[in-house]
Structures are given as structure tokens and as C-alpha cells.
Amino acid sequence: AQSVTQPDIHITVSEGASLELRCNYSYGATPYLFWYVQSPGQGLQLLLKYFSGDTLVQGIKGFEAEFKRSQSSFNLRKPSVHWSDAAEYFCAVVGNTGTASKLTFGTGTRLQVTL
Amino acid sequence: DARVTQTPRDKVTEMGQEVTMRCQPILGHNTVFWYRQTMMQGLELLAYFRNRAPLDDSGMPKDRFSAEMPDATLATLKIQPSEPRDSAVYFCASGFFSGSVITGELFFGEGSRLTVL
Numbered sequence: 068a069q070s071v072t073q074p075d076i077h078i079t080v081s082e083g084a085s086l087e088l089r090c091n092y093s094y095g096a097t098p099y100l101f102w103y104v105q106s107p108g109q110g111l112q113l114l115l116k117y118f119s120g121d122t123l124v125q126g127i128k129g130f131e132a133e134f135k136r137s138q139s140s141f142n143l144r145k146p147s148v149h150w151s152d153a154a155e156y157f158c159a160v161v162g163n164t165g166t167a168s169k170l171t172f173g174t175g176t177r178l179q180v181t182l
Numbered sequence: 183d184a185r186v187t188q189t190p191r192d193k194v195t196e197m198g199q200e201v202t203m204r205c206q207p208i209l210g211h212n213t214v215f216w217y218r219q220t221m222m223q224g225l226e227l228l229a230y231f232r233n234r235a236p237l238d239d240s241g242m243p244k245d246r247f248s249a250e251m252p253d254a255t256l257a258t259l260k261i262q263p264s265e266p267r268d269s270a271v272y273f274c275a276s277g278f279f280s281g282s283v284i285t286g287e288l289f290f291g292e293g294s295r296l297t298v299l
Contacts, residue, residue: 099284101287101288103290108292109292109293110186110273110290110291110292110293111273111275111288111290112290113287113288113289116287157225161284169215169227169230169237169238170215170227170275170284170288171227172217172224172225173224174224175224175225
């Protein structure tokens with residue numbers, strides 16, 4: 068079965084600093100990978116996704132992520148963080164389980180931005 | 183602007199009471215997921231449906247939880263009887279799958295916050 072690990076539970080960065088959130092996945096075949104963001108009291112919003120092709124994917128709000136098959140990673144990056152980026156970020160993988168596929172989430176990384 | 187709609191947004195109830203949460207998926211989506219989010223467990227998949235048929239409900243406590251899709255515009259998650267440990271935020275999400283492959287993103291509702299006293 069597929070799984071996702073987000074090793075950092077909580078990260079604090081200064082506004083304007085760069086950001087990298089780590090995500091490692093476990094899946095036997097080519098995965099479909101996602102990053103979602105959740106603001107307090109809200110549902111999850113898709114930032115970006117990787118299905119195939121270019122391993123560097125661009126998303127909304129200035130985020131990007133790079134798929135590295137050799138490292139089983141899909142880290143999320145942003146060159147300059149804004150205070151409004153403070154939220155919880157979830158990495159997710161879709162795997163095929165027989166006749167169906169489902170989305171499995173990591174435990175999330177809470178991002179705090181200091182001014 | 184298409185969105186997944188969940189009701190109620192907030193529910194406070196007493197232990198032993200029945201709770202029903204409802205979800206209206208985005209029109210045209212053929213797959214609906216129910217997730218539960220708690221501080222301790224994070225996002226847990228409870229059940230999901232494809233073309234209204236249940237595909238996997240292994241994440242759901244069978245003795246008290248039930249999930250149904252009476253029609254394409256409504257998914258329900260019922261807890262009977264409810265217990266304090268069921269307190270969580272329950273999210274519904276919908277998407278379109280071609281065969282077993284997701285062809286886009288999952289859209290999430292804003293969640294139903296359940297508190298069982």
C-alpha cells in the first residue's frame with residue numbers, strides 16, 4: 068500500500084525567506100503526487116500536482132515542487148514566503164489498489180511565518 | 183464557481199445520539215471520498231464511492247458508521263450511536279476518475295466539525 072511521510076511537523080520561517088517542505092512517498096509504481104494547503108477552519112486546496120512529464124511542477128501562489136524518483140521525494144518550495152502562506156500543508160499520493168485508487172495523505176506540516 | 187458543499191458546518195451533540203453529515207459533490211464528478219481529520223490521526227480515509235457504488239469503507243468503524251450515496255448529488259455519512267471519540271472534522275471530497283486513474287484534482291468541502299459530549 069502507498070504511504071506518505073512528512074518528516075517536519077512544524078516549520079517557522081521569516082517572511083521573505085525561502086521555504087522547502089519535505090515529502091517522501093512509498094509506492095511501487097509511478098505515483099500521482101499532490102500538495103494541498105489548509106488554512107484554519109477551511110478545507111484543503113490544491114497547490115499543485117504531478118502526474119507525469121516535467122519533474123518540476125509549478126503551482127498556485129508561487130509554489131513549485133520537484134519529483135525525484137531516485138529519492139522518492141516530492142518536496143514543495145517557495146522562493147519567498149509571505150505571511151499569508153501560514154497554514155498547514157499536506158502531501159498526498161494516489162495509488163492503485165486493484166480496481167480503485169485512493170488519495171493517501173501525509174500527517175501535514177504546519178508553517179508559521181514570522182514578520 | 184463549482185464547489186463541494188457540506189452540511190452541517192458545526193454539530194454539537196450528546197453521546198448516543200445519531201449524527202448525519204451530508205455532502206453535495208461537484209456536478210459531473212464520479213468519485214466521492216469521506217475523510218476524518220483529528221489532531222492525533224491527521225487525515226484518515228473513511229470511505230469512498232465511484233459512480234455511487236461503495237469501493238472501500240475499510241477505514242470506517244462498521245458497527246456505528248455508515249456511508250451512502252442515495253443519488254449522484256448527495257453523499258451521507260451517518261454515525262449511530264455517536265461517541266466522544268468521534269469528535270473530529272469530517273471532510274467530503276469529489277473528483278473525476280477515468281477507470282482507476284484520477285484525471286484532475288480532488289475538491290474538498292469546508293468540512294463538518296463534530297463535537298460529541
